[in-house]
Amino acid sequence: MLKRKLSLIEGTMYANGSGAVNVVSGIRIKGNISEKALFDALSKIQKRHPLLRVGIVKEDNGTPFFIERKDISEIPVRLVTRHGNEDWEKEAISECLTPFASKDQPLARLVWIKSDEISDLIFVGHHCICDGRSVLNMMDETLRLLAQPQLDIGAYHSFSSVEDFIPDAVRQNKANIIKVRIFAKLVQFSLNVLCLKKEIKRERPYFLHWKINREESAIILKSCKTAEISIHSALSVAFLKAHQQIKQLKSYSRLYCAVDMRKFLPEVKEDMFFAFPAMIGLSIKADKTNDLWAQARRFKEKLQQEINKMDINKFFMYSSGLLRALPKMSKYARAERGIHDFTFSNMGKVSIRENYGMFEVEALHSPSTMFPFGNPSTLSTTTFRGEIDFIFTSDEAFIKKEEAVMLKQNAMQLLINSTKITPC
Numbered sequence: 001m002l003k004r005k006l007s008l009i010e011g012t013m014y015a016n017g018s019g020a021v022n023v024v025s026g027i028r029i030k031g032n033i034s035e036k037a038l039f040d041a042l043s044k045i046q047k048r049h050p051l052l053r054v055g056i057v058k059e060d061n062g063t064p065f066f067i068e069r070k071d072i073s074e075i076p077v078r079l080v081t082r083h084g085n086e087d088w089e090k091e092a093i094s095e096c097l098t099p100f101a102s103k104d105q106p107l108a109r110l111v112w113i114k115s116d117e118i119s120d121l122i123f124v125g126h127h128c129i130c131d132g133r134s135v136l137n138m139m140d141e142t143l144r145l146l147a148q149p150q151l152d153i154g155a156y157h158s159f160s161s162v163e164d165f166i167p168d169a170v171r172q173n174k175a176n177i178i179k180v181r182i183f184a185k186l187v188q189f190s191l192n193v194l195c196l197k198k199e200i201k202r203e204r205p206y207f208l209h210w211k212i213n214r215e216e217s218a219i220i221l222k223s224c225k226t227a228e229i230s231i232h233s234a235l236s237v238a239f240l241k242a243h244q245q246i247k248q249l250k251s252y253s254r255l256y257c258a259v260d261m262r263k264f265l266p267e268v269k270e271d272m273f274f275a276f277p278a279m280i281g282l283s284i285k286a287d288k289t290n291d292l293w294a295q296a297r298r299f300k301e302k303l304q305q306e307i308n309k310m311d312i313n314k315f316f317m318y319s320s321g322l323l324r325a326l327p328k329m330s331k332y333a334r335a336e337r338g339i340h341d342f343t344f345s346n347m348g349k350v351s352i353r354e355n356y357g358m359f360e361v362e363a364l365h366s367p368s369t370m371f372p373f374g375n376p377s378t379l380s381t382t383t384f385r386g387e388i389d390f391i392f393t394s395d396e397a398f399i400k401k402e403e404a405v406m407l408k409q410n411a412m413q414l415l416i417n418s419t420k421i422t423p424c
Contacts, residue, residue, distance in 0.1 A: 001068045002050050002053075002054060002066060002068035003065060003067050003068065004065065004066055005065055005161065006056070006065065006066060006128060007316075007319060007323075008319035008320065008322050008323060008326065009275060009276050009319065010128045011064055011323065011330075012326070012329065012333070013128040013275060014056065014064055014126075015373065017056065017064075017099075020096065020097050020099040020372070021127045021371065021372065022095060022098070022099075022100075022124055022126060022369060023124070023126075023132055023135050023367050024092050024096050024122060024368055025132065025135045025136060025364075025365060025366065026088045026091075026092055026111075026122040026123065026364075026365045027120070027139060027363065028118065028120050028362045028363040028364075029119050029120075029143075029360070029361055029362065030118055030359065031119075031359035031360060032117065033112075033114075033119050033146060033359075034146075037146055037149055038112070038142070039074070040145070041142050041145035042074065042110065043074060043075075044145055045141050045142065046074065046075050047155060048153050048154060048156070049273045050068060050156070050157065050158040050273075051107070051130070051158060051273040052075065052106045052129075052273070053068050053072050053106065054066040054067060054068050054069065054106075054107070054129070055067055055072065055103055056107075056128070066129075072104065072106055073106070074106075075108055075109060076109045076110070077109070077110045077111075078109070078110070078111045078112070080112065080113045080114065081113075081114065081115070082113045082114055082115035082118065087120060088113060088365065091113060091120075092122055092207070092365065095109075095111060096368065096369060096370040096393070097205065100126050107125065107128070108123070108124060108138070109124045110124070121139070121142070123135050123138055123139050123142075125273075127275060127369060129273055129275055130273050131258075131260070131274060131275050131367075132347055132366075132380065133262075133274075133347065134272075134274055134275070135367050136350055136352065136367065136382075137270070137271050137273075141153055141271075143352070143356040144356060146357070147356040147358070148357065156269075156272060158272075158273075159268075162320060163316070164267075165265055165267065165312065165316055166316050166317060167313065170313045180317050180318055183318055183321060184318075184322055184325065187322055187325055188325045191325055191328040191332055192328070194332045194335075195328050197332070197335035197336070198335055199335045200334065200335060200336075200337065202372055202376060202395040204395055204396035205393065205394070205395045206393070206394065206395070206396070207368070207391065207393050208390075208393075208401075208404055208408060209390065210390050211387045211388065213387060214385070214387050217387050218386060219419050220415055220416075220419055221383075223418065227293045227296070227297065228297070229296045229300050230300055231348065232257075232300075232344075232346045233296040233297070234293075234296045234415065234418075235344070235381060235411075236255060236257065236299055237284055237295045238292060238411045238414045238418075239255070239341075239342070239344070239379060240254075240255060240284050241295075242407050242408075242411035242414060243341045243407060244286055245410050246403055246406055248400075249399065249403060249407075251341060252283070252339050252341055253283050253286045254282065254283040254340045254341060255281070255340055255342055256279040256280065256282075256340055256343045256344070257280045257282060257303060257343075257345075258344065258345040259277065259278045259279070259280055259307060260277065261274070261276040261278050261312070278315065279343070280307070282302055282303055282306070284298075284299060292414055292418040333374050334372065334373045336373070336374055337374075337375055338374050338375035342377035342378060342379055342392075342394075343375070343378045343379070344378075344379045344380075345367070345378065345380045345381075346382075347366070347367070347380075347381070347382045348382070349382075349383045350383065350384050352364055352384060361384075361385075363384070363385075364382060364385075365389060366381055366390065366391045367380055367382075368380050369393065375398055376393065377393070377398055377399055377404075378392070378394070379392050380392075390408070392404055392407070392408065
């Protein structure tokens with residue numbers, strides 16, 4: 001039976017259990033969904049993923065643990081009557097802001113916005129057990145089971161500790177142990193001072209959603225391919241440059257890219273629940289050049305260099321050494337504005353299919369979250385049915401909504417204008 005300490009990243013996302021840190025994503029489905037088939041599908045999914053059967057308890061010293069519970073309830077489903085295509089947005093915002101308060105329920109839930117022929121399914125997971133890819137995988141499993149109720153999706157065992165990923169020779173090396181201890185003490189000392197800062201109130205969160213239509217998306221994707229850059233780099237630079245153009249905003253010309261850690265951990269498969277994003281900070285020059293492609297090419301090279309430099313063993317050792325400082329780190333995060341403009345998570349072309357048996361997936365909305373700490377400004381993108389989908393979340397205390405609308409408009413204009421210039 002699973003029992004393990006939350007890692008530093010999981011513990012940060014748990015946020016001491018005092019607020020909502022959720023990952024939310026939705027789809028619009030054409031077809032008549034059977035209530036029994038949906039509940040049966042969720043039951044199989046819960047049996048497959050160990051983290052959908054856990055609660056969180058704290059030891060006497062305050063350390064949070066995942067504990068697998070035999071008496072945990074089924075994944076809850078909230079039914080909502082569907083009136084139109086925009087209903088999902090209201091429910092998604094509500095789910096981003098609603099904490100997982102019940103100890104008897106799993107750390108995932110579903111909202112079913114229901115009508116006879118069209119349904120919206122909104123998948124919600126606590127960020128301490130999953131990332132956006134996990135939620136998209138849960139979505140895919142649900143759709144496959146709705147189309148094939150007898151499908152066997154199997155099960156797997158979760159790891160017992162992040163230290164399982166570190167080779168014994170590295171973990172038991174005396175020099176490494178000493179370095180980790182010194183680093184942890186320095187961080188704790190710094191936090192004793194930094195924790196005196198006053199918490200920033202994040203009381204007016206908001207949510208912007210838009211898509212680039214199929215024709216314009218195709219032009220942008222083709223231009224990126226011609227320029228030999230990734231859409232990730234093009235979008236990163238476009239939004240950073242757009243941020244620079246808004247006089248009311250303090251621009252750091254810097255973002256954090258969320259990098260999926262699965263690529264470094266062969267033990268963790270693509271279809272497993274996992275919550276270990278690595279954040280890589282990258283900047284662009286605050287110049288007025290209009291050559292988005294040249295800047296995006298440099299950005300892509302810098303990002304790849306940073307990924308290549310990542311030492312996964314060092315990452316897990318140092319993060320494990322900071323677990324005792326987690327309460328102070330959480331307190332500090334709520335008082336910190338950050339030195340970046342936003343966090344960017346791009347999942348690219350998703351693995352969700354357009355058709356599952358008799359069901360057609362008409363639309364997919366990118367996984368999103370509303371962070372209660374740090375700089376909450378987050379941009380999430382996916383590509384589905386040839387359309388690039390965007391969700392931007394923030395709070396009025398950081399970027400006013402009208403400024404976020406300007407940011408969106410500027411970035412989209414930069415992208416469209418750049419496609420009219422032949423990349424070189």
